[in-house]
Amino acid sequence: MDALMEDIGNEYFNILLWNSLLQDLERDGFGNITTCKMHDLVHDLGQELSKHHSITLEAVQELNHISKSIYLRLNTGVSNIKPKILKKNFERVPVLYTKARILGDVLPYFKHLTVLVLNTNEDIELPRSLSKMKTLGELKHLRGKLELYGLGDIYSVDEASDASLCTKSNIERLKLEWNKNEDEVENIEYNDEEVMKGFKPHANLKELTVVHFEGEKFASWITMMINLVKITLKSCNRCKKIPPLGHLPKLVEVEINGMIIAKVIGSDICGGQGRGSIELSESGAEKTVTTLYPSLTKLILRGLPRVEEWIEPVMCKDGEDQGNMLVFPKLEVLEIISCSKLTKIPSSCFPSLKKLEIKDLDSSVILETMSKSPSSLVNLRLLNIKNGGRGTSSIIKDLLSLTSLELNNCTGLSCLTIGTALEKLKVSNCPGLTNIGVLEKAGALRHLMIVRCPKYVVFSQSLSSTLVKLKLGPSSEELDEFPWPFLCDFIS
Secondary structure, eight states, rough: OOOOOHHHHHHHHHHHHTTTTTEEEEOOSSOOOEEEEOOOHHHHHHHHHHTTEEEEOSGGGGGGGGGOOOOOOOOOOOOOOOOHHHHHHHHTTEEEEOOOOHHHHHGGOOOOOOEEEEEOSSSSOOOOOOOOOSHHHHHHHHOOEEEEEEGGOOOOHHHHHTTTTOOOOEEEEEEEEOOOSOOTTOOOOOHHHHHHHOOOOTTTEEEEEEESSSSSSSOOOGGGGGTOOEEESSSSSSSSSOOOOTOTTOEEEEEOOOOOOOOOEEEHHHHHOOOOEEOOOOOOEEEEEEESSSSSOEEEEEOTTOOEEHHHOOOOOOOOOOOGEEETOOOOOOEEEEEETTOOOOSSSSOOOOOOEEESSSOOOOOOOTTTOOTOOOOEEEEEETTTTTTTHHHHHHHHTTOEEEEEETTTTEEEOTTOOOOOEEESSSOOEEEEEOTTTTTOOOOOEEEEEEEOOOOHHHHHHHHHHHHOOGGGGGGGGGGGHEEEEEEO
């Protein structure tokens, strides 16, 4: 089999890399090289070899210089140039770099174009005549990232299957985006579920993004992507359930953004058969431990306005010992945003949680469900919590590992007691706050910011004395003269 030009190019790249002629590599989350720096010798050599074969066209007066160029970067429009002149100068150029708004003026005149690079964030449709390929299925060697838009214009699973994504083993990142329906009709008939079935990718896929999908349930192939590292489901507003993903061994990041009719998070997200392992109990007896989401480190739940409860995970098998199950054992970041009705989250999960952000809730009751507060939590942000304060202070006091705390617009908060490890505290827009105190011997606080808390006038004695000691500043008697702006970012 003949080597693909991409493979040959990678071989040349690696030779340059091994000889330190390419340096300072940067990689994406999958380990792929995204940028690098040329050694000065390579840069100079490249310029010397290409000076007669490449040109950047900045003005139409330079047209006569491009007829023999191989590489052309077109930075200026040519709509006012006669077609005969354009044809003469552009027809033999094989490589073109340009912007979408310029492309339409010149594309008809390139007869030998083999490489086209568009520098644009705009949507653009290329004419079928640009390629001999008739379908995204004959493109057998696609690799890296593939984004498909306007999928609402596809009407059958067979039509979607023509893309033959399941045969394209080199695609690592796939985005499927349906049409955004601004004027949604109440009883419109969607075929999104059937279409999604036809877009089944190869099992090598590492990242999947689905946008504006209007089916009620996702295709079952999602749960079979055993190499999936990241999944984003965005604006899938007719879906009732989150697909069970807990058994996927390599899944590191999940974002669910916009499911306006989902009401419960339960087996939807904690489902799947999990991964079993044999461990020894304290008595030395063997026991089977089932792990769900064994590799997940980041979970974002956003825009679930009707969800009221996140149910404790349970095993599918009857009689299974709940203590023999690990859920989210490596989860470090949890964000719950615009889930206004949510009042309960599992208390038996998240043993490794380090950062928790909760934003836009109607009640702070959710905090009271954290009866088993994760001892690993170091960063907590509570933003725009209505009636926030009932039990908030006692929960925060129990989080002894907390080093950073931000409270914003927690309208029900009247007093706050912070733990011994806290280093950074930011409180803003809490109109009922009157007092902040610290546990005895707290000595870690370094940064304090209190903004727009009109009832909060003075520091509690415990907080004041701690801050003075930490700054090695004045004694308690000199507290009134201490330059507080130096200590605090802003206080009012």
